Amino acid sequence: MPDDPIVAPLAGTSRVTYVAIETSIVPTGQSLVTYVAIETSITPTAAAAQIQPQVCCIT
Amino acid sequence: MMIFMDGFDYLPVTKFAEKWDNNPGASVVTGVYSKGKAYALTANLNKTLAANQTTFFMSFHLHLGGSYPNTSLFNSYLLFFTDGGTAQLTLCMDTSGHLYFSDKSGSGQQPSVMPGTSASSYVCPLNSWTWVEFKIVINNTTGAVSLYTNATQTINATNVNTRNGTTNNQITAFNFVAGGGGFQIDSFHMWNATSSTGNDPSSLPYGEHVIDTETATSNGSPIQWTPSTGTNASVVSNATNLTTPGTSSNSSATPGQSDSFNCAALSGWAGTIGIVAVNTIDQTTATNVLKHQVTDAGSSVLSGPNITQNSSYLNHQTFFPQNPGGGTPTNWTPTNRNNSQFGYNLVS
Numbered sequence: 001m002p003d004d005p006i007v008a009p010l011a012g013t014s015r016v017t018y019v020a021i022e023t024s025i026v027p028t029g030q031s032l033v034t035y036v037a038i039e040t041s042i043t044p045t046a047a048a049a050q051i052q053p054q055v056c057c058i059t
Numbered sequence: 060m061m062i063f064m065d066g067f068d069y070l071p072v073t074k075f076a077e078k079w080d081n082n083p084g085a086s087v088v089t090g091v092y093s094k095g096k097a098y099a100l101t102a103n104l105n106k107t108l109a110a111n112q113t114t115f116f117m118s119f120h121l122h123l124g125g126s127y128p129n130t131s132l133f134n135s136y137l138l139f140f141t142d143g144g145t146a147q148l149t150l151c152m153d154t155s156g157h158l159y160f161s162d163k164s165g166s167g168q169q170p171s172v173m174p175g176t177s178a179s180s181y182v183c184p185l186n187s188w189t190w191v192e193f194k195i196v197i198n199n200t201t202g203a204v205s206l207y208t209n210a211t212q213t214i215n216a217t218n219v220n221t222r223n224g225t226t227n228n229q230i231t232a233f234n235f236v237a238g239g240g241g242f243q244i245d246s247f248h249m250w251n252a253t254s255s256t257g258n259d260p261s262s263l264p265y266g267e268h269v270i271d272t273e274t275a276t277s278n279g280s281p282i283q284w285t286p287s288t289g290t291n292a293s294v295v296s297n298a299t300n301l302t303t304p305g306t307s308s309n310s311s312a313t314p315g316q317s318d319s320f321n322c323a324a325l326s327g328w329a330g331t332i333g334i335v336a337v338n339t340i341d342q343t344t345a346t347n348v349l350k351h352q353v354t355d356a357g358s359s360v361l362s363g364p365n366i367t368q369n370s371s372y373l374n375h376q377t378f379f380p381q382n383p384g385g386g387t388p389t390n391w392t393p394t395n396r397n398n399s400q401f402g403y404n405l406v407s
Contacts, residue, residue: 031347031405032308033284034372035340036275036295037069038322038401041061041248041268042393043330044092 060253060261061334061378062115063106066246066270068095069338070374071301077340078374080105085237090245091120091188094326095272097245100137104235111142111229114252118192118265122243124185128154135238139164140195142231145224147197148173148204152240156182158191160204160214162223173204175219181208188245190267197221197228207264246270248333257380257390258333268333275320279354279400283316284309291318295339304340304372311405312345319354319402325393332391335379337401343368348406351377356398359383365406 065078067087076082083102090097097120098104117138125131137158138150146164153159153169159178161170172178183189193206193214202221206214222228235244246269254261274296286294287307295318299306309318337351351363363377381388382395389395 030310030312030344031341031349031368032305032310032343032372033295033318033339033341033349033403034300034305034308035069035297035338036320036322036401036403037338038273039064039066039068039336039338039376040271040273040325040328040391040396041064041246041333041335042271042325042328043266043333044269044328045330 060255061248061250061259061336061380062109062112063249064247064270064334064336064376064378066090066095066272067098067244068270068272069274069301072098074301074304075104077304077372078338078376080107080232088243091122091269094269095245097122097243098235100235100237100240100242100244102237105232106234107232108230111231112251113198113229114194114196115230116192116194116250116260116263116265117233117248118190118268119247120188120245120269121183121191122186122188122245123152123156123183124241126185127156127182129156129240130154132238132240135240136164136170136236137238137240137242139234139236140197140230141234142225142227142229144232147224147230148195148221150193152183152238153178156185158183158206158208158214160206160221162220164224173219173221176204176214176216179206179208179213181211181213183208192263192265194263195221197230199228205263210264210266212264255380256388258331259378259380260333265333269328271325271328273323273326275401276323277321279319279321279402281317281319283313284311284318284405292320295320300340305342314405314407317352317402317404319352319400322401324397329393332393332396335391335396337363337377337379337403338374339403340372340374341368341403342370342372344370349375349403350406351375351403352401353379353383354400354402355383355385355395357383357385359386361388362404
C-alpha cells in the first residue's frame with residue numbers, strides 16, 4: 001500500500017484549527033485590594049532638623 | 060478626631076479622584092523637607108466630606124513663590140468652605156502674604172476681610188514652607204475663626220458670622236482653589252472636635268506634623284487572600300496599580316480572611332506620632348465589607364470600622380490613634396510603628 005497521499009488543500013477551502021476565547025473579567029463575589037499605603041502623621045523633630053536647609057550668616 | 064489626611068505621596072494626580080472628588084489637571088512636586096510629594100495648586104481640588112461639620116480644624120504646609128507685592132494674589136482664594144456647593148466663608152491671602160478669612164466668595168475683586176476678624180500679622184515667607192493650622196466654627200452669630208502660622212496664633216475671633224452662604228450651620232465640602240499664588244500644599248490634615256485617644260487631635264494647636272507614607276515590603280501573618288500574581292505584598296505595593304488600578308489585586312470572597320503586611324519603616328522621621336492612617340485602594344464585585352487592621356509585634360490586633368466597598372476602585376482610609384500594645388492600646392512610637400503589620404480583613 002502506498003502511503004496516504006499528501007492531500008493539498010483544495011482551492012477555495014477554509015480551515016480552522018483552534019479556537020480560544022479570552023475574556024477579561026473581574027470574578028464575581030470578590031473583594032479586591034489593589035494597593036495599600038500607610039500614612040503616619042509625625043512631628044518633624046530630630047531627623048527633620050538634619051535635613052532642613054541651613055542658612056548661615058557670617059558677620 | 061482626625062477625619063481626613065493626605066500627604067500627596069502616592070496617588071498620581073490623574074487618580075486623585077480615588078481619594079478626593081476630582082482629578083485635578085495639575086501636578087505633584089517635591090514635598091516639604093524635600094521628602095515625598097506636595098500638591099501644586101494650579102487646579103482646583105475638591106473634597107466632599109463623609110459627614111457634615113460645624114466645628115472643624117485643618118492644618119497643612121503651605122509654600123508660595125513669586126515676590127511681594129504679589130499682584131497675582133489680588134483675587135486669590137486659597138480655600139472655599141461650602142455647604143451644598145455654596146461657600147460659607149473663604150480663606151484668602153492678600154498681595155503682601157497675609158492670610159485672612161473672608162465672608163465673600165465672588166470674583167473680580169480682592170475678597171474683603173470678614174467683619175469682626177483681621178488679617179494675620181504673619182507674612183508667609185516666599186519660596187519657603189509655612190505650617191498653617193486653623194479652627195472654624197460655622198454659625199451666623201456665634202461663629203469663630205482661629206489661625207496659627209508656624210505655631211503662633213495670628214487670627215482669633217469669636218461671635219462672628221461664618222455662615223454667609225446658606226442657613227445651615229455646617230459645611231459639606233471644601234475646595235482648594237487654584238488662585239494666582241502658585242501655592243503648594245503638603246501634609247494636609249482635617250479633624251473635628253470629637254475626643255479620641257492617643258495623640259488624635261480635637262482642638263488647636265496640633266503643632267507641625269509631616270505625613271510619612273510607606274507601603275508593604277513583605278507578607279506578614281496571616282496571608283489568606285489570593286494574589287493575582289506574585290505575592291500578596293508585591294501586589295499591594297505595585298506602582299502600576301496606582302496608574303492602572305486593578306492591574307493586579309488580592310481577592311477574597313471568604314469572610315474572616317485577612318492579609319497583613321510588614322511595611323517600610325518611617326523614612327528618617329523620629330518625632331512624636333500624631334496618628335497612623337491605613338489606606339487601601341479596593342473594590343468589590345459583590346457587596347463586600349472590609350475593615351482595616353493593625354497588628355503589633357505580639358500579634359494583638361486593632362480593627363477599624365467597617366468599610367462598604369464600591370464597585371470601582373476607591374481609596375479607603377482608616378485612622379488608628381494608637382498601637383495595639385499587646386492588648387492594651389498605647390500611643391504610637393516610631394519603633395512600634397515600624398514593628399507593626401498593617402492590612403485588612405473581609406467582614407462580609
